[in-house]
Amino acid sequence: MARQALARFNSTKATAPKPPMAPIPPKTPQQPEQPKFKGSEEGSKKEGDWSSSRTLRYLKVAWRVTYLSALAGVAYTSYSIYQTRHPVENQLPQDPSKKTLVILGSGWGSVSLLKKIDTSNYNVIVVSPRNFFLFTPLLPSCTTGTIEHRSIMEPIRGIIRSKKANATYYEAHATNIDYENRVVTIREATDLSDDESAPVDEKQIKFDYLVVGVGAQNSTFGIPGVQENACFLKEIPDAQKIRRKVMDCIEAASFKNLEDEDRKRLLHTVVVGGGPTGVEFAAELQDFFEDDLKKWIPDIAKDFKVTLVEALPNVLPSFSKQLIDYTERTMKAEKISILTKTMVKKVTKDTIFAEATKADGTKEIVEMPYGLLVWATGNAVRPVTRDLMSKIPAQQNSRRGLLVNEYLVVEGTEGVWAVGDCTATKYAPTAQVASQQGYYLGGLFNQLAKADELEMEVKALKATLDTEPDNRQAVATDIESKARRLRRAKSLLPFEYSHQGSLAYIGSERAVADVAFWGEGNFATGGSLTFLFWRSAYVSMCFSMRNKLLVVMDWLKVKMFGRDVSRE
Numbered sequence: 111m112a113r114q115a116l117a118r119f120n121s122t123k124a125t126a127p128k129p130p131m132a133p134i135p136p137k138t139p140q141q142p143e144q145p146k147f148k149g150s151e152e153g154s155k156k157e158g159d160w161s162s163s164r165t166l167r168y169l170k171v172a173w174r175v176t177y178l179s180a181l182a183g184v185a186y187t188s189y190s191i192y193q194t195r196h197p198v199e200n201q202l203p204q205d206p207s208k209k210t211l212v213i214l215g216s217g218w219g220s221v222s223l224l225k226k227i228d229t230s231n232y233n234v235i236v237v238s239p240r241n242f243f244l245f246t247p248l249l250p251s252c253t254t255g256t257i258e259h260r261s262i263m264e265p266i267r268g269i270i271r272s273k274k275a276n277a278t279y280y281e282a283h284a285t286n287i288d289y290e291n292r293v294v295t296i297r298e299a300t301d302l303s304d305d306e307s308a309p310v311d312e313k314q315i316k317f318d319y320l321v322v323g324v325g326a327q328n329s330t331f332g333i334p335g336v337q338e339n340a341c342f343l344k345e346i347p348d349a350q351k352i353r354r355k356v357m358d359c360i361e362a363a364s365f366k367n368l369e370d371e372d373r374k375r376l377l378h379t380v381v382v383g384g385g386p387t388g389v390e391f392a393a394e395l396q397d398f399f400e401d402d403l404k405k406w407i408p409d410i411a412k413d414f415k416v417t418l419v420e421a422l423p424n425v426l427p428s429f430s431k432q433l434i435d436y437t438e439r440t441m442k443a444e445k446i447s448i449l450t451k452t453m454v455k456k457v458t459k460d461t462i463f464a465e466a467t468k469a470d471g472t473k474e475i476v477e478m479p480y481g482l483l484v485w486a487t488g489n490a491v492r493p494v495t496r497d498l499m500s501k502i503p504a505q506q507n508s509r510r511g512l513l514v515n516e517y518l519v520v521e522g523t524e525g526v527w528a529v530g531d532c533t534a535t536k537y538a539p540t541a542q543v544a545s546q547q548g549y550y551l552g553g554l555f556n557q558l559a560k561a562d563e564l565e566m567e568v569k570a571l572k573a574t575l576d577t578e579p580d581n582r583q584a585v586a587t588d589i590e591s592k593a594r595r596l597r598r599a600k601s602l603l604p605f606e607y608s609h610q611g612s613l614a615y616i617g618s619e620r621a622v623a624d625v626a627f628w629g630e631g632n633f634a635t636g637g638s639l640t641f642l643f644w645r646s647a648y649v650s651m652c653f654s655m656r657n658k659l660l661v662v663m664d665w666l667k668v669k670m671f672g673r674d675v676s677r678e
């Protein structure tokens with residue numbers, strides 16, 4: 111049969127007359143299908159055909175999945191870009207009859223609250239001296255130009271204009287919080303005048319509810335000379351200052367008539383604080399040197415040096431032991447000097463004095479001449495937070511920040527909540543904690559609004575009970591159902607933090623990750639694959655599609671052209 115079919119097929123192919131000069135007719139569904147090869151003769155081929163057709167099927171499925179995912183990705187990206195470019199039309203205006211919610215800050219805590227809250231339930235007022243949200247995890251990359259700073263900024267105006275109801279934004283510092291009279295004093299942060307003695311605009315805002323999310327400031331522990339001589343790394347201007355200073359030191363060191371000692375000093379960067387900020391910055395700077403500076407300014411190659419100073423016995427103290435060892439090994443291989451058990455005591459304009467504990471327990475003072483000093487020793491309480499704490503008796507025992515209860519209400523107050531780095535909780539001061547707290551509060555405010563609404567409805571229904579006697583039964587049922595929903599809306603759940611893990615970049619395209627899995631236990635990993643995970647995790651966490659695309663483009667740009675070595 112198969113032979114006959116084959117013969118028929120072959121003979122059809124071989125003998126069918128082709129009309130001269132006529133185009134080959136297109137295949138139509140009516141045309142006979144090509145016969146399939148079957149029979150004992152093809153027995154040996156059978157398995158191969160079967161498996162190749164299965165491979166073909168898999169390939170087809172894989173292609174379809176890829177194709178559909180790519181299509182869905184393009185559609186999602188396009189929609190997100192469209193949304194970013196088009197603010198909500200007919201945004202609801204503010205309603206003076208509603209409660210006023212004042213949110214201080216535009217960081218991780220405040221912005222995730224803003225994202226979650228239904229602004230039509232309140233008159234929302236945001237106060238922050240920074241009119242954008244900053245994606246801090248990629249800030250160390252801005253110091254060397256791996257990432258351009260605008261790629262990790264998201265304007266607060268855009269966030270507000272994407273909400274259902276309008277919110278007000280003031281570019282200002284909160285200077286005083288009167289929690290008893292429910293008034294915040296704010297001072298204009300916009301500086302239009304060159305005249306420093308020009309009066310600064312102040313305003314008082316009344317609130318029903320207040321959320322304090324002002325973050326923290328850099329700690330210096332009052333160590334002499336730090337504030338005047340060090341660079342910090344918390345905000346965009348800090349990263350820009352470091353980037354300028356790196357190039358200043360390098361260009362100055364390239365002056366021919368400099369003494370050897372001065373050259374070495376200028377090319378020595380000291381990073382104080384072996385927490386994640388210090389480690390990530392040191393790693394980024396060493397990458398900059400290895401990948402770019404060395405190439406374009408070879409004169410500096412032999413004297414360029416990065417030293418990381420940490421008071422504790424090891425860097426990244428919050429990571430697991432094996433990752434600490436891996437980080438220290440990797441950084442040493444990258445030629446970053448790590449000085450542990452070394453506590454900086456004093457800083458002058460060109461020298462750092464530190465107390466080092468030797469192996470035998472004795473101490474010695476080490477002097478480190480430096481060109482650039484980056485100070486990354488963690489957080490301290492902001493003046494506005496400290497001032498609020500000093501007014502509340504229940505806060506007198508706190509040193510690290512505002513004490514809050516399990517609903518994030520500031521202890522000793524009513525209607526005042528706090529999120530993020532300005533609080534003192536059992537959690538580390540991280541973006542992860544702040545954003546989860548903000549998200550929780552957004553939900554809590556939505557729930558409170560729902561409870562208020564139901565309460566009013568129940569009240570109104572109760573009033574109609576006597577006026578509509580015919581409808582009594584139906585109204586009573588309605589009241590009961592609403593009262594049930596009201597009880598549910600009023601039963602608030604406390605805040606619960608879910609730790610997703612910690613990630614840190616350690617240089618030369620390596621990262622470490624302590625990732626939580628199944629809610630329990632940790633998975634510790636480090637290396638190049640972790641670096642890819644680090645990158646994909648951070649891109650996915652960027653605030654908007656615009657941020658995600660810009661960050662990816664920055665990485666591609668650096669891969670293709672290297673980092674820019676010109677000073678801004």
Ligand code: FAD
Nearest residue numbers: 215216217218219246247284324325530531539540541542
């Ligand atoms: P912030 O995000 O600091 O925001 C505070 C806001 O308050 C700002 O908008 C500020 O302008 C505003 N503000 C300040 N003073 C006033 C005032 N007087 N009135 C009104 N507003 C005011 N955490 C992680 O989990 N993962 C990371 O990878 C990570 N990387 C980091 C890298 C760096 C370089 C740094 C510095 C921190 C990093 N963190 C990371 C920590 C994380 O950034 C903070 O924990 C987080 O920003 C805290 O959020 P927040 O909302 O409390 O404060």
Ligand code: NAD
Nearest residue numbers: 383384385386387388420421453454487488538539613614
């Ligand atoms: P940190 O508090 O984590 O670390 C500061 C380090 O400085 C400490 O290890 C401390 O021992 C050291 N130190 C303090 N005084 C010193 C002195 N005089 N001399 C030498 N060393 C001294 O601070 P950080 O790295 O700025 O981080 C702040 C917060 O932000 C932390 O909660 C951190 O987890 C978070 N963060 C996380 C990431 C990440 O997950 N990738 C990145 C940056 C920051």
